[in-house]
Amino acid sequence: xxxxxxxxxxxxxxxxxxxxxxxxxxxxxxxxxxxxxxxxxxxxxxxxxxxxxxxxxxxxxxxxxxxxxxxxxxxxxxxxxxxxxxxxxxxxxxxxxxxxxxxxxxxxxxxxxxxxxxxxxxxxxxxxxxxxxxxxxxxxxxxxxxxxxxxxxxxxxxxxxxxxxxxxxxxxxxxxxxxxxxxxxxxxxxxxxxxxxxxxxxxxxxxxxxxxxxxxxxxxxxxxxxxxxxxxxxxxxxxxxxxxxxxxxxxxxxxxxxxxxxxxxxxxxxxxxxxxxxxxxxxxxxxxxx
Numbered sequence: 001x002x003x004x005x006x007x008x009x010x011x012x013x014x015x016x017x018x019x020x021x022x023x024x025x026x027x028x029x030x031x032x033x034x035x036x037x038x039x040x041x042x043x044x045x046x047x048x049x050x051x052x053x054x055x056x057x058x059x060x061x062x063x064x065x066x067x068x069x070x071x072x073x074x075x076x077x078x079x080x081x082x083x084x085x086x087x088x089x090x091x092x093x094x095x096x097x098x099x100x101x102x103x104x105x106x107x108x109x110x111x112x113x114x115x116x117x118x119x120x121x122x123x124x125x126x127x128x129x130x131x132x133x134x135x136x137x138x139x140x141x142x143x144x145x146x147x148x149x150x151x152x153x154x155x156x157x158x159x160x161x162x163x164x165x166x167x168x169x170x171x172x173x174x175x176x177x178x179x180x181x182x183x184x185x186x187x188x189x190x191x192x193x194x195x196x197x198x199x200x201x202x203x204x205x206x207x208x209x210x211x212x213x214x215x216x217x218x219x220x221x222x223x224x225x226x227x228x229x230x231x232x233x234x235x236x237x238x239x240x241x242x243x244x245x246x247x248x249x250x251x252x253x254x255x256x257x258x259x260x261x262x263x264x265x266x267x268x269x270x271x272x273x274x275x276x277x278x279x280x281x282x283x284x285x286x287x288x289x290x
Contacts, residue, residue: 005032006101009078009142010086013059013068013160015039017088018048020182025052027091033079037072039159061159068160070147083142085166089182090118096177100139112170113140115217121182122190123256129249130257134181135174135217137166144169148214151207157200167214187259194267202274205231206282236272241265 008031012024015038025048028034034054038045039061049056057076059068066074069085082104086092103109118134120127137145145168147161184190215221233239241261244250250257 005030006097006104007032007080007082008100008104009033009035009080009083011069011072011076011083012036012054012086012088013039013072014041014045014049014088015159016041016043016045018044019185020089021045021048022051023182024086024088024091025049025054027093028084028086030097031084035072035076035078037068037076039068059159063154065149065152067147070149070161073142073146078142081141081143082139083145084139086138086179087181087183091180091182093177093180096175096179099175099177103139110171111173112144113137113166113168113172113216114175115172115220116175116177116179118179118181120184120260121180122184122260123187124185125253125256126180127250127253127257127260129252130244130260131248133219135220136179137168137172137217138179139175140166140168140172141170151203153203153207155200155203157196162197162200165215165220168216172216187263190263191266194263195270198267198270198274201271202278205271205275206278231272237265237269240268 010028010031010033012021012034014021014036017024018041021036025034029052034049034052036045036049036054036056037059038049038056039059046056057072059071061068073083084100103111103114115135115137116139117132118136120131120134122130145166147164148167150164183193215224230236230239241264244264245258245261250261253260
């Protein structure tokens with residue numbers, strides 16, 4: 001543990017994150033415990049983790065559920081009551097230190113978890129309108145929070161949770177500080193990740209298994225309900241583009257906002273096409289077993 005630091009445990013899931021990890025760890029230098037949960041990285045991920053005195057834990061995915069973050073929450077012996085989950089391509093703003101310190105040191109704190117607003121960076125520019133606000137529950141009392149399980153099926157989308165949210169036993173609040181998300185520095189990185197993410201979307205769409213009943217943020221609940229309706233509409237890729245570019249205001253983000261919206265339209269097409277392929281394959285398999 002680091003002396004004179006805030007009693008907060010941070011969990012960072014990783015695999016080959018040498019480009020992002022230094023920035024992430026630097027933004028939380030004021031916490032007293034960090035666990036980097038690594039999936040056998042072959043780059044400098046472990047070296048950078050040791051530079052910041054982070055604990056490195058290896059994770060081997062066996063398929064299905066649980067995935068990396070929930071596995072870590074169940075199996076790591078955290079020293080602190082409060083934990084925060086950060087992806088390696090995310091970082092906290094300087095003002096988060098005092099805000100989180102106040103929450104942890106408040107013995108009368110009524111909330112069991114806190115949502116934080118996430119700002120996307122795309123092609124090196126912050127998006128001030130597209131996908132903003134973007135709320136995620138990341139700070140919570142460890143014993144009271146776990147990720148929701150949306151599907152047991154193998155999704156071929158990687159070894160960590162994608163669109164699942166943390167659900168806590170207790171009330172939740174909102175942080176005022178914002179988290180920066182440097183997820184897509186290049187178009188290639190967006191395409192690679194969303195090709196995998198569309199596998200997850202296709203499984204969920206073809207199974208109709210996502211449920212918003214346990215979520216504790218009205219905005220996030222609303223978006224998930226809207227998503228269920230949206231899946232039944234025609235011209236989904238075009239509608240997704242218009243939603244991000246016009247409704248969310250991506251047009252005000254300039255060229256990065258336009259490209260971001262177009263790529264989300266492509267993502268929507270992939271998700272829809274893969275879901276239809278799954279349903280078609282199930283139908284054909286049903287015919288052959290009769």
